[in-house]
Amino acid sequence: MDRALARRLEARFESVLHGPAKQRHDQTEMRIGAGDVQAVLTALHDEPELKFTMLADLAGVDTGSEMQVVYHLWSSTTSDWLRVIVEGLSRDDPRIPSVTYLWQGAEWMERETYDMFGITFEGNRDLRRIYMPPDYTSFPLRKDFYLPDDAARSPGAGVRHVERTHSPVDAEPGVLRRTGA
């Protein structure tokens, strides 16, 4: 747990952080909004005292009430992983600037997040589906994705008996689970 890192980040980015930088085990977490992504990540990548040149992961999260995109970064200047949570993306039309200009390797990670959540990364040259077929209409990892609905819309349209759902016709999608984390 690198306390100095938390202080440095709070000093550098205090105008855009949504709260203090939390730390647990060997990870430091900071939360920003979608509009500040490019500024913050460019600063983290380029500035010599921060030097977070390695993007370890780019994840999408559906908290039930909003969408988030989580970046994990590594720097040789600190012993902690840095987690940048971009929160506040709406569940209806989540948009966030892309970081492919910094890391070309983020292109597929953003494609995956788009495919699974529907989050549009503005600036990604190749934002199309990566796992699901190109004409798929749902976003599977969203909390309101309900599989039998999806089967009913498949090309077999429930004609083959294996595609017939066993749920009642008027079933409602499951209750969205919300997390406060």
Place this chain on the structure above:
Amino acid sequence: MTTQTFPTGTHPSADDPSVLVEDDYAFYEPIPPYPPRTEREAEFYTLGDGEMFLNMGPQHPSTHGVLRVVLKLDGERVVDIDPVLGYLHRGVEKLVENADYHQTISQVDPLEYISSLFCEWAPVTAYEQLLDVEVPRRAEYIRVLSGELNRIASHALFLGWFALDLGGLTPILWSFIERDEIVEMLAALTGQRMLFNYYRIGGVNGDLNHEFMSRLGDWMSRAIGQIEAGTGLLNENEIFVRRASGLGVIDTETALRFCMTGPNLRATGLPFDIRRAHPYSIYPELEFDIPTRTEGDSLARFLVRMEEVKQSLRIIDQCLEKMPDGPIMAKLPRLLRPRPGRAWAAVEGPRGMYGAYAISDGTDQPFRLKIHDPSFIHLQAVGALLPGNLLADTMAIMASLDPIMGGVDK
């Protein structure tokens, strides 16, 4: 390309599979039948003068699993590639959300099925952080021991594949002998030959037993000779060296831009190894080197992996010497309910950094588990490496980056 569409429920083959419907076979190019959705897709699917598409489809003797690569060729020279993934997508991240924390371990095993223990290690470490559990030292040593064995097995298989894609039929069978011995050892330890399901939250499943130790001891006495023999079969072969050297050169800048990790990054010159850069488990207590090469070509990646095998043998030796006594599982309740929080853990797998990001919401099922897989990242880099090379090198470069499609497709 015209395809006949049928209204719902009217396709003749719905009831009678012996009915064949003649499509319009006019044009079998792998161009999608819809207008290009993105800039990159438009750029790729426009043919220049004298270029042609070649579809190395999901069924191919050489792609490492079900991967479809659409190549744009100018004669034998590759101009551009477009990998199409998703043929092995199993929706693990969604399945995990409906399972207990313990059940997720067997769900994540088949992601990188060749190195399953590392696929288990990262999520288990993340869960242990969520639960604030400390793993007993003996369990950590056993984890490291079995992990390094799995690393050797994975690199042995890499040797085989790499040679097979270059045309040599013999090394893959020799490396399967190697792998078979290690996998039998791990079967004695974990009960399974391949998808081990061995690590548990708070420790490991079973202690070292007599059969495992006797097989391990027997193998260790022969290991280095066998490995050198297998490596020498390729290293000292002029044709192999000439084909692999200078092939698919990456420099450190490009590698970092592509977020590459593992032996592919170390072959470019940067000695970045999670076991040293961000130590976890008991690696700070062990002595081992990080093999690095500066050329960044396929031969360098091959040699780095072979050196890593030797370092793994060193680590195994030290583990066996220093193995402490004690429990192999921490005391935990049966039903795990971590308090709400987030945790990230990364381990150094044979292919690179294998990461897991776990979010818990206080219930007994994980709220989100995101797996970061190195093969996924490395396959992206192929698109930057292939243009300019010949068709025969396509497979060689992909093999040298060592992707496992189970991990790529999750």
Place this chain on the structure above:
Amino acid sequence: MTALGRTWDRLTLPGRALLILVPLLAILLIGLIVVIGLFGGQILDILIFNLPIVRFVFAATVLLLLSPPIAFVIIYMEMKVIALMNLRIGPDRVGPWGSLLSTVHGLKVLMKEDFTPSRADPVVFTWAPVVTFVTMPLSVLVIPFAPGLFGQDFNIGLLYFFAVGGLTVVGLLMGGWSSFNKYSLIGGLRSAAQIVSYEIPLTLSVVGLIILAGTMSLNSIVQQQGIWIDASGVSHGSGWFTDWFALRQPLGFVIFAIAATAEANRTPFDLTEADSEIVAGFSTEYSGMRFGFFYFAEYIGVFIISALTTVLFLGGWNAPFPFPHISWVVDPGSLGIGLLFVVALVPLLGTLLFAAPFYLFRSKTRWWVALIIGFVLFNVAVAGLVGLWAYINFDWVAGLFWFLGKTFTLVFVFVWMRGTLPRVRIDQLMGFAWKWLLPASLLNLFITALGVLAVDWLRKGGA
């Protein structure tokens, strides 16, 4: 339903085939005998009048019939030898040590569905394997298997061989182009480039040999590697392997061996069928017997290349060392009535002789098992003695033995290379042919020519 109809329905496919074929064959056989009986003399006259054509037809038929067995042997060898190199077992079940497996494979390809892809060019697609396969027996026509045992003896035999052998690439190109498949196309084009590039070092490397031998006839080249008498009655050669052209033209031998490997599309030059890159190359869309033709053609090609290397450089049917002249005449008639006793007693005594050690020294062997073993061993011994007699008395048996031994040793070397070496890339392959082998073969040619001139000049006393 008539009784005949019901019987026909109950038969299996092989049964139906036999029911039709056997009577047909019987009728044909009887007809043949009748025709020979009635018109035998006239037919024989016609045949003798056209002896060269008859000889050609006969030789071509024999070679076509012998090709599958040779191919089967080589295919089996490849599977078994590569398996043993891979520390596996290989074919094991079909026949002793799996030796009948390739025969079964041959039958299997006959039974597979034989389709033409819908967009392929049907005529070219059908004739491609035929063209590739037919060049093989045509090229084997000139190879001398033993003294007096050859198809034809042209005085431009070597030129004929290279000309006909170059037709294989036409078949490969036809197959690659007509398949309407990009993999096949790439495979076909690669093979065309490869074979054309390697033709030139192949032919140039033997020109030196032709200068030394003074003839292009394969039969005389082989003769000149043994003990022979030239036109003026002078006897040359010592009968030792030092006469072989491999030692007189070492550079040519090496170049020829490498170029021959490339001509036969064998590893390390087997990019045309590199199955880790382009599935099966030009033969991707072929199945059934058409694929079988390509497959056979490849392995017969290996045999032909090995045979040609043997004939040109390794002495052909000459033994590596001169055998002392012994003659062993067996004249059973001279024994008179003793022959009856010999025929009755020798097998019995031989069986007992070979059975005795097994029965006496191994307690587990029961007496009748020992007798069976003894009988089998006795037969093997008699076969060996007969072979030895044939070897001593017929020079063609000796020649055939040495020729096949050397050829199959070279086939083993080809199979060995396949099991060990990886593949080269197309640009490395072409670069190697044009930048290294071609200048080397020209160098060989010049050195040989200069050497011959120098020797002549010295022999005339330096005048």
